[in-house]
Amino acid sequence: MTRSMSRGVVRGAGVAAVALLTTVATALPAHALNRTDCGHSTDFFEVHSAQAPGGVICFANAGEMNVAIYQVSHISTGNNVVRFRYKARPDTPVKEVGVGRWSSYSPHNYDPDVVYINVDKVEWIKIH
Incomplete structure (x- = not known):
């Protein structure tokens, strides 16, 4: 795998992780006065x-x-x-x-x- 391909894989994995965390964080129930x-x-x-x-x-x-x-x-x-x-x-x-x-x-x-x-x-x- 070339350096540019591995950078793309790492970048894609980072974007996927952020998207997953955002989805999980916003799916939690909100409790507010x-x-x-x-x-x-x-x-x-x-x-x-x-x-x-x-x-x-x-x-x-x-x-x-x-x-x-x-x-x-x-x-x-x-x-x-x-x-x-x-x-x-x-x-x-x-x-x-x-x-x-x-x-x-x-x-x-x-x-x-x-x-x-x-x-x-x-x-x-x-x-x-």
Whole structure:
């Protein structure tokens, strides 16, 4: 085999390997945090907001997401370990809180910056 033929074989094998790895990598199932219909389920992560349709927004699956959910009174974790960032008021710094499974968390019970029942804005959520 000549040198140019062996280079072609090696190059072809490299291209085939990259194509195979790309196919395998993209065929794996994706798990990402997403919004979902709450229905009658209690195992979703719920954000209770005065401005949400029906008063609650539900999320499922592991991952993280930037959000802008206003006038949040409390969250319910369902079967999830959750972290979220919020601003108590527009003029206060962002705070981050972690909450375990099957728990409710009302920032106004723990954060003196929350003047009323609702926090101004939840900015980021993460489900582990």
